Amino acid sequence: MSLLMDQSAEELECGMDNPVLPFLRKDRIPHIWCPGCGIGTTVNSFCRALGDSGMDLDKIAIVSGIGCTGRTAGYLNLDSFHTTHGRAIPFATGLKLANPDLKVVVYSGDGDLTAIGGNHFMHAARRNMDIMVVCINNFTYGMTGGQVAPTTPLGPTQTTMPFGNFESSFNLPFLADACGAVYVARWTVYHVRQLAKAMKEGLQKKGFVFIEAMAPCPTLYSRRNRLGDGVDQVKYFKERSTIKNGVDTKDVGLTYQGDIVVGKFVDRDRPTWMDSMNDHFGKVLGDKYETYGAHHG
Amino acid sequence: MHADPKGVLTGVHFIDGDHAACEGALAAGCRFVAGYPITPSTEIVERFAHRIPKVGGVFIQMEDELAASIAIQGAVWGGQKVMNVTSGPGLSLMMEHLGYAFITETPCVWIDVQRCGPSTGMPTGPAQHDMMQVKWGSHGDFQIIALCPNSPQECFDFTIRAFNMAETWRVPVFLMMDEVVGHMTERVDIPEASEIEVVERKWTKKKPGEYKVYETTPEDPVPEMVKAGDGYRIHVTGLTHNEKGYPDMTVPNQERMLGRLIGKITQNAHKLVDVREDGVEGADVVVVSYGITSRVAMAAVEQARAKGAKVGSARLVIAWPFPAERMKEIARTAKVFVVPEMNMGQMVQEVERAVAGAAKVVSVPHAGGSVHEVDTILNAIMEAAR
Numbered sequence: 001m002s003l004l005m006d007q008s009a010e011e012l013e014c015g016m017d018n019p020v021l022p023f024l025r026k027d028r029i030p031h032i033w034c035p036g037c038g039i040g041t042t043v044n045s046f047c048r049a050l051g052d053s054g055m056d057l058d059k060i061a062i063v064s065g066i067g068c069t070g071r072t073a074g075y076l077n078l079d080s081f082h083t084t085h086g087r088a089i090p091f092a093t094g095l096k097l098a099n100p101d102l103k104v105v106v107y108s109g110d111g112d113l114t115a116i117g118g119n120h121f122m123h124a125a126r127r128n129m130d131i132m133v134v135c136i137n138n139f140t141y142g143m144t145g146g147q148v149a150p151t152t153p154l155g156p157t158q159t160t161m162p163f164g165n166f167e168s169s170f171n172l173p174f175l176a177d178a179c180g181a182v183y184v185a186r187w188t189v190y191h192v193r194q195l196a197k198a199m200k201e202g203l204q205k206k207g208f209v210f211i212e213a214m215a216p217c218p219t220l221y222s223r224r225n226r227l228g229d230g231v232d233q234v235k236y237f238k239e240r241s242t243i244k245n246g247v248d249t250k251d252v253g254l255t256y257q258g259d260i261v262v263g264k265f266v267d268r269d270r271p272t273w274m275d276s277m278n279d280h281f282g283k284v285l286g287d288k289y290e291t292y293g294a295h296h297g
Numbered sequence: 298m299h300a301d302p303k304g305v306l307t308g309v310h311f312i313d314g315d316h317a318a319c320e321g322a323l324a325a326g327c328r329f330v331a332g333y334p335i336t337p338s339t340e341i342v343e344r345f346a347h348r349i350p351k352v353g354g355v356f357i358q359m360e361d362e363l364a365a366s367i368a369i370q371g372a373v374w375g376g377q378k379v380m381n382v383t384s385g386p387g388l389s390l391m392m393e394h395l396g397y398a399f400i401t402e403t404p405c406v407w408i409d410v411q412r413c414g415p416s417t418g419m420p421t422g423p424a425q426h427d428m429m430q431v432k433w434g435s436h437g438d439f440q441i442i443a444l445c446p447n448s449p450q451e452c453f454d455f456t457i458r459a460f461n462m463a464e465t466w467r468v469p470v471f472l473m474m475d476e477v478v479g480h481m482t483e484r485v486d487i488p489e490a491s492e493i494e495v496v497e498r499k500w501t502k503k504k505p506g507e508y509k510v511y512e513t514t515p516e517d518p519v520p521e522m523v524k525a526g527d528g529y530r531i532h533v534t535g536l537t538h539n540e541k542g543y544p545d546m547t548v549p550n551q552e553r554m555l556g557r558l559i560g561k562i563t564q565n566a567h568k569l570v571d572v573r574e575d576g577v578e579g580a581d582v583v584v585v586s587y588g589i590t591s592r593v594a595m596a597a598v599e600q601a602r603a604k605g606a607k608v609g610s611a612r613l614v615i616a617w618p619f620p621a622e623r624m625k626e627i628a629r630t631a632k633v634f635v636v637p638e639m640n641m642g643q644m645v646q647e648v649e650r651a652v653a654g655a656a657k658v659v660s661v662p663h664a665g666g667s668v669h670e671v672d673t674i675l676n677a678i679m680e681a682a683r
Contacts, residue, residue: 098376123360
């Protein structure tokens with residue numbers, strides 16, 4: 001990572017056979033992420049998922065909000081939108097409904113998606129909007145310097161919880177499940193292959209997909225709480241994770257440096273918002289209704 | 298090009314301004330609305346929700362105004378023409394996305410059916426309280442265009458015009474209605490689709506690889522557009538960006554980008570301003586008004602003339618950009634400007650700024666909740682004419 005930070009794109013020619021480079025905007029490298037940050041690792045998995053999916057990349061759009069993970073959209077060689085804080089999901093909703101041809105991916109952080117954007121998250125899941133939401137959960141607000149987030153477990157110190165966090169945190173898979181998501185999974189940046197597979201499945205799944213990827217924030221979360229560097233956090237993810245596919249999401253809440261349940265928790269089918277609209281209008285309006293998006297692939 | 302007949306309800310109608318504005322949007326090609334209900338604008342989205350399934354498009358009621366005002370922008374980049382409909386409290390929530398639409402040059406129409414503020418105020422009471430908010434309410438420097446209809450017919454006509462201006466200039470264009478115009482029922486003539494001029498999006502003819510999302514020329518400051526899914530792999534951001542759409546947060550680039558964005562409107566203001574004048578030449582007193590107040594003001598002007606006063610009327614059909622040059626010219630002959638508004642004195646400040654002491658400027662404020670009494674404006678005119 002530090003090598004990337006010090007070198008220009010031209011100097012990186014030696015790495016041009018990297019299998020994920022075709023999915024990145026090479027002219028935007030180096031990226032802004034810190035050494036040891038987990039976001040880049042998830043992007044690597046996402047690029048592999050893009051390749052493995054066999055999908056037409058011209059028909060995949062990525063939307064981010066604001067924050068460290070919010071910068072992801074700008075590095076991917078897709079139609080990409082860096083929107084406002086918390087509003088990636090409603091932007092993605094408009095994009096998808098206006099052009100149903102697209103597979104729309106929202107890629108953002110825990111603060112962006114579940115604090116300021118929490119309302120949109122719940123409603124998009126309730127509607128079963130046909131978008132895939134990837135939440136990189138590093139338990140903190142990175143870009144602004146390490147403030148408490150709705151995902152911060154009880155205990156650790158944050159700049160706005162200087163004596164340790166006393167607020168309860170969200171169990172994100174449980175939230176997504178309860179709101180109606182059709183696919184819910186959690187992996188960590190230790191589980192790069194499983195994460196890539198989940199992302200591939202998510203790209204191919206119709207409806208509201210939620211994938212949580214736990215990632216270290218060594219600069220702000222780990223250092224402040226004396227948890228070591230990025231590698232130490234990945235070791236923690238490795239040692240304390242248990243794979244439990246299909247487990248009840250109410251039992252996958254996270255605690256401070258405690259046991260982690262990972263896996264694919266939910267995989268079900270129900271009509272998307274647009275399918276429901278088309279079916280309903282077809283029934284009540286009959287011939288007067290022309291199926292919306294029918295001309296799209 | 299002409300309007301798509303699918304969205305045009307040709308004929309003579311007896312409808313209110315809210316319904317007429319919705320028909321204007323459909324005639325202009327609007328096929329996507331993400332709405333959130335708020336008095337007194339709700340009828341616009343209600344009608345859209347009812348009409349759009351048979352026209353071909355989407356209506357979705359969002360969870361709040363934050364979502365509505367950004368979902369429409371996602372839809373623009375998905376290729377649709379869109380509108381954003383609200384009133385005061387909702388408009389306040391949408392302000393961040395006004396700036397986003399401006400910096401990303403996302404063409405969109407914003408309809409504000411104004412009601413009394415501040416805060417929840419009087420939800421069913423008319424006002425012109427948001428004239429400065431639309432001009433200055435989002436953080437940072439930006440420019441918008443604002444049209445002020447005074448009848449249901451104009452709600453229809455000006456909505457089409459607003460869509461055409463949004464596509465031409467790629468800025469948010471406001472239709473500044475108010476509760477009276479929104480809920481007043483009058484005759485509205487909707488012409489044949491072939492008689493309605495519609496401006497198509499400025500789609501690029503360039504191929505992927507040749508195209509840059511914000512490339513412009515000195516002659517044409519408005520970039521060409523594409524939509525997501527067409528193979529151009531665009532990047533759009535609310536950060537200060539370069540021609541490729543990439544973040545480029547340097548002082549020179551900030552100056553270059555913002556200079557062009559602001560200049561699109563300020564350097565073309567002479568093409569955009571629209572003042573409807575009546576008897577301004579040779580008048581001692583000129584009444585400057587807009588929206589529903591212009592109809593009340595005209596009654597006062599006519600009564601003042603009957604009493605022998607030399608009074609003219611200058612109605613701002615477009616309030617932003619403000620016709621400062623024209624006001625300066627009028628100030629060479631007129632002695633007093635009388636400015637009635639359904640607010641505590643907003644656009645009057647622009648008149649004062651343009652006139653710069655060359656004539657007296659009299660504000661006729663109204664806190665809102667009803668239109669002015671004709672006599673209030675008449676008395677101000679007669680006082681000014683003495």
